[in-house]
Amino acid sequence: MKKIVNPKSKGYLIEILNGLSVTLKHLLRRDIATIQYPEQRREYSDRFRGIHILTRRENGDPKCVACYMCQTVCPADCITIVAEEHEDPMIEKRPKSFEIDLMRCIMCGFCVEACPKEALIMSNDFEMATWTRDEAVYNLNKLMGRSKLAVSGLGFRPYYDEDQSSGKPTMVGPGPKDSFRPVYRDMLGRVDAGKLEAGTE
Amino acid sequence: MSEDLVKITIDGIELEAPKGTSVLEAARTIGIEIPHFCYHQDLSWSGTCRMCFVEVEKMPKLATACCTTVMPDMIVHTKTPKVIEARRAVLEFLLLDHPIDCPVCDQAGECKLQDYFMEYGLYDSNMQLDAKIHRGKVIRLGEHVVMDRERCILCKRCVRFCEEVSGTHALKVEYRGNHSQITTHDNKPIEDDYSGNLPDVCPVGALTSAKFRFKCRSWLMDSTDSICAGCSTGCNIRIDAYKNEIQRYVGRRNPDVNKSWLCNEGRMSWAELQNVNRLDQPVILDGGAQIPISWNDAMELMLKKIRKAGAAIAGFASAKMSNEELFLFRTLIQNHCGSGNLEFRADDEYELVEEKEDEVLRRKDKNPNTRGALDLDMGVAGRDAILKSAQAGEIPLLLIFNQDLLEKMPDAQAIFDNTFTIVFSPRRTKTAKAADLALPIAEYFETSGTFTNFAGIKQRFDKAVNGPGETREGWQVLKDVMMELEENITFGSTVSVTGALDEVLAAKADSIAKEEAAKQALADAEAAAKQKIEEAQKQAEAAKQQAIQQAVQNAKMEAEMEKEEAVEAAVEEAEEEFEAEKQKAIEEAVKKALEEQGKSE
Ligand code: SF4
Ligand code: SF4
Ligand code: SF4
Ligand code: SF4
Ligand code: FES
Numbered sequence: 001m002k003k004i005v006n007p008k009s010k011g012y013l014i015e016i017l018n019g020l021s022v023t024l025k026h027l028l029r030r031d032i033a034t035i036q037y038p039e040q041r042r043e044y045s046d047r048f049r050g051i052h053i054l055t056r057r058e059n060g061d062p063k064c065v066a067c068y069m070c071q072t073v074c075p076a077d078c079i080t081i082v083a084e085e086h087e088d089p090m091i092e093k094r095p096k097s098f099e100i101d102l103m104r105c106i107m108c109g110f111c112v113e114a115c116p117k118e119a120l121i122m123s124n125d126f127e128m129a130t131w132t133r134d135e136a137v138y139n140l141n142k143l144m145g146r147s148k149l150a151v152s153g154l155g156f157r158p159y160y161d162e163d164q165s166s167g168k169p170t171m172v173g174p175g176p177k178d179s180f181r182p183v184y185r186d187m188l189g190r191v192d193a194g195k196l197e198a199g200t201e
Numbered sequence: 202m203s204e205d206l207v208k209i210t211i212d213g214i215e216l217e218a219p220k221g222t223s224v225l226e227a228a229r230t231i232g233i234e235i236p237h238f239c240y241h242q243d244l245s246w247s248g249t250c251r252m253c254f255v256e257v258e259k260m261p262k263l264a265t266a267c268c269t270t271v272m273p274d275m276i277v278h279t280k281t282p283k284v285i286e287a288r289r290a291v292l293e294f295l296l297l298d299h300p301i302d303c304p305v306c307d308q309a310g311e312c313k314l315q316d317y318f319m320e321y322g323l324y325d326s327n328m329q330l331d332a333k334i335h336r337g338k339v340i341r342l343g344e345h346v347v348m349d350r351e352r353c354i355l356c357k358r359c360v361r362f363c364e365e366v367s368g369t370h371a372l373k374v375e376y377r378g379n380h381s382q383i384t385t386h387d388n389k390p391i392e393d394d395y396s397g398n399l400p401d402v403c404p405v406g407a408l409t410s411a412k413f414r415f416k417c418r419s420w421l422m423d424s425t426d427s428i429c430a431g432c433s434t435g436c437n438i439r440i441d442a443y444k445n446e447i448q449r450y451v452g453r454r455n456p457d458v459n460k461s462w463l464c465n466e467g468r469m470s471w472a473e474l475q476n477v478n479r480l481d482q483p484v485i486l487d488g489g490a491q492i493p494i495s496w497n498d499a500m501e502l503m504l505k506k507i508r509k510a511g512a513a514i515a516g517f518a519s520a521k522m523s524n525e526e527l528f529l530f531r532t533l534i535q536n537h538c539g540s541g542n543l544e545f546r547a548d549d550e551y552e553l554v555e556e557k558e559d560e561v562l563r564r565k566d567k568n569p570n571t572r573g574a575l576d577l578d579m580g581v582a583g584r585d586a587i588l589k590s591a592q593a594g595e596i597p598l599l600l601i602f603n604q605d606l607l608e609k610m611p612d613a614q615a616i617f618d619n620t621f622t623i624v625f626s627p628r629r630t631k632t633a634k635a636a637d638l639a640l641p642i643a644e645y646f647e648t649s650g651t652f653t654n655f656a657g658i659k660q661r662f663d664k665a666v667n668g669p670g671e672t673r674e675g676w677q678v679l680k681d682v683m684m685e686l687e688e689n690i691t692f693g694s695t696v697s698v699t700g701a702l703d704e705v706l707a708a709k710a711d712s713i714a715k716e717e718a719a720k721q722a723l724a725d726a727e728a729a730a731k732q733k734i735e736e737a738q739k740q741a742e743a744a745k746q747q748a749i750q751q752a753v754q755n756a757k758m759e760a761e762m763e764k765e766e767a768v769e770a771a772v773e774e775a776e777e778e779f780e781a782e783k784q785k786a787i788e789e790a791v792k793k794a795l796e797e798q799g800k801s802e
Binding site for chain 1: 298302304305337338339415416418420421
C-alpha cells in the first residue's frame with residue numbers, strides 16, 4: 001500500500017498533539033481562571049470605579065451641597081443636578097434632584113476627584129444591567145441607598161485612610177478594610193443594618 | 202502738549218492722560234489692569250479696599266491707583282515685588298474671616314476674590330478654621346438681594362450705589378473697625394426699584410441675587426449681548442442662558458445709555474416673556490375653536506389670501522418689532538397698496554417715548570422701538586381710519602404683527618368680524634385668540650435685530666435661545682412670504698436686512714437733508730432779496746432826506762445870501778443916502794456959509 005502521509009509533512013500532527021496537551025494540562029489544573037459567577041465573586045481593587053455613591057451626613061441627608069463641580073467636570077455630560085435652598089444657613093445649598101445617567105457614564109471617576117465635599121464616591125458594584133432605560137438613570141435615592149454595597153464594597157474615593165493622631169484624611173492609598181474613614185464605615189454600617197429606605201433599588 | 206493732558210509713565214510706557222483721571226484708569230487705556238475691588242467705573246472713588254496698590258517714584262509709600270490722580274511726570278510701577286507682596290497681604294487681610302464656601306456661593310466663577318487669590322494670593326491661611334468670626338449668612342434684604350456678611354470685604358460699592366445711583370440711601374455701614382458691617386437702615390428690607398443691581402455691583406459673593414439664587418453656576422451659562430425691551434430707554438444687557446433657558450439678565454456697560462445699570466422690572470422681564478402663555482404652533486380659527494395646522498399649510502393660506510386681497514390689504518405693526526421686522530413688514534404692505542394702510546399706534550403711548558418715569562433709567566413708553574417705528578414712518582393711516590374702513594368692509598385682509606390690538610383698542614372687535622386677520626404673535630394674546638390665522642413668532646431674545654431707543658441710538662441684539670415649539674423668527678417669515686410673492690429680496694440674516702434698512706433710512710435722511718437744504722436756500726434767497734430791497738429803500742430814503750436837507754440848506758443859504766445882499770444893499774443905499782445927505786448938507790452948509798459970507802460982505 002502506498003503511504004498516504006508524507007513523512008516530511010508530518011509536522012502538523014505534532015502540533016495538534018502539542019495543542020491537545022495544553023488543553024489536557026488546563027483540564028487537570030486546580031487553579032482555573034473561570035469562577036462560578038454570580039455565586040462566586042472576584043475581589044476587586046479598592047480603586048475600582050463602579051457605580052457611584054452619594055455619601056450622607058449624620059442625619060441621613062446627602063452630604064452633597066449641589067456645587068455642580070462633578071457636573072462641570074464630567075466628560076460624558078451625564079450628571080444633572082437641580083439645587084435648592086437648605087434651611088440651615090451654615091449648609092445653605094443642597095441638591096433637589098441629582099441624577100447620573102449610567103448609560104452615558106464612562107466610569108472615569110473625574111466626578112469623584114472633583115467633589116470638594118467627599119460627597120460622591122464610587123463602589124465596586126459593576127452590575128448595572130437594567131430592564132428599562134429609565135432604571136439606568138440613578139436618582140438621589142438610588143445613589144444614596146445602595147443596597148448592594150455590603151456585597152460589593154467601596155471603590156474609588158478621594159481618601160482611603162485617616163491619620164489616627166490628627167484625624168485628618170490621608171491619601172496613602174487603600175488600607176485594610178476596617179480602617180475606613182468614619183464616614184464610609186458609617187455608611188457600610190447602615191447598609192449592614194438595613195437602615196435604608198425600602199425599595200430604593 | 203495740550204493744557205488738559207498730563208504725561209506719565211506706567212511700567213515704562215509713556216502716555217498722556219487727561220487731567221483728573223486716576224492712575225488705574227490711565228493704566229487701563231494701555232491695557233494694564235490693576236487689581237481692584239472698591240473701584241467701579243460708574244461710582245465715585247472711595248479707596249477702601251487697598252487692593253490697587255502701586256508704587257509711584259518719589260512717593261514714600263505705596264499709593265492706591267484708583268484714587269490717585271495723574272500728576273505731571275509721574276512714574277508708576279505696577280508689578281514690583283513690593284506691590285505684589287502688598288496685594289498678597291491685602292488679600293490675606295480681606296480673607297481673614299472669609300468662610301471659603303465657594304462651592305455654595307453663586308458668585309463663584311465671576312468672583313474677584315477667587316481670581317485675585319489665584320493670581321496674587323496662593324498662601325496658606327494663618328487662620329484656624331474654627332477661629333473665624335461668623336457674622337451671619339443668608340440674610341434677606343428685600344425681594345432681590347440676599348446677603349452673606351462673612352463674605353463681605355466692606356468695599357462699600359453697594360452703599361455708594363444706593364447713594365449715588367438709586368438715591369435711596371438704603372444701605373449703610375454700621376459699627377466701626379473690625380465690627381463694621383453692611384446693613385439696611387433700621388433693618389428695613391430694601392424696596393428699591395434698582396436693587397437688582399446690587400448683586401452685580403458687589404465684587405464678591407456677599408450680595409447675591411434672590412431671584413437667580415442657586416439656579417445655575419456662572420460658568421455653565423452661555424452669554425449673549427442683547428437689549429432690554431422693557432421700555433424705550435433700551436438698556437444694554439447680557440443674557441445668560443443654560444440649556445435653552447434664560448437664567449438671568451445682567452447689565453452690560455454702555456456709558457451713553459444705561460451706564461452699568463438695569464431696573465428691576467427690566468431685569469426680570471424675561472421670566473414672563475419666555476414661559477407664560479406662549480403660542481407655539483400656527484393655529485387657524487375654525488368655527489370658534491383654534492385648530493393647529495402646519496407651517497406649510499399656514500404659509501400657503503396666507504399667500505393665497507394676500508394674492509386675493511391685492512391692493513386692499515392693511516397692516517398693523519407694533520413698536521415691539523425690531524427695525525428689521527418693521528422694514529420688511531412695511532415693504533410687504535407698501536408693495537401691495539402703497540403706504541396708505543399702515544399703522545403701528547394702537548394707543549397714545551408712542552407720544553411718551555422720551556418721557557422719563559424716574560430720574561435713573563425708566564421711561565414711560567414701555568415699547569423698545571417706538572423711535573424706530575416713527576423713523577420708518579410706520580404710522581400713517583391712523584387707527585380710527587383702519588377701524589372704519591374695516592367696519593365698512595373695505596379691508597379684506599389685515600396683517601397684525603406682535604400687537605395686542607384687542608387689549609389696547611377694545612372697539613377693534615369689528616375688525617375681526619369683517620376682515621380676515623392674520624396675527625403674528627409670540628403668545629396667546631386676546632388678539633391671537635381672535636385671529637383667523639395666528640402664527641407663532643419669536644420673542645426678541647429668540648431672534649436678532651436692532652431697536653432704536655428714545656434718543657435715536659440704534660442698538661443690535663442677538664439670539665440667545667431658541668423659541669419654543671414651532672415658533673419662527675418674525676423677519677424670516679416675512680422674508681419668506683415676500684420671496685414667495687416674487688419680490689426681489691435675498692436676505693441671509695438680519696444683518697443684511699439692517700443694511701438695506703440703513704440704506705433706506707440714509708436715503709430718507711438724505712432727502713430730508715436735501716429738502717431742508719433747498720428750503721434753507723429758498724429762505725436765504727428770500728432773505729437776501731428782502732435785504733436788498735430794504736437797503737435800496739433805505740438808500741432812497743437817505744438820498745431823499747439828503748436832497749431835502751440839501752434843498753433846505755440851499756434855500757437857507759440862498760435866503761441868507763439874499764438877506765446879506767439886501768442888508769448890504771440897504772447899508773450901501775443908506776450909506777449912499779447918508780453920503781448924499783451929508784454931501785447935500787455940506788453943500789447946503791457951504792452954500793449957506795457962502796450966502797452968509799456974501800451977506801456979511
Ligand atoms: S465617572 Fe466620569 S463619566 Fe461617569 S459621571 Fe463621573 S465624571 Fe461623568
Ligand atoms: S461635586 Fe460633590 S458636592 Fe458638588 S455637586 Fe457633585 S456631589 Fe455634590
Ligand atoms: S456687600 Fe459687597 S459691595 Fe457691599 S461692601 Fe460688602 S463686598 Fe462690598
Ligand atoms: S429702564 Fe427700561 S430698558 Fe432699562 S432695564 Fe428697565 S425696562 Fe429695561
Ligand atoms: S480699588 Fe483702590 S482702594 Fe479699592
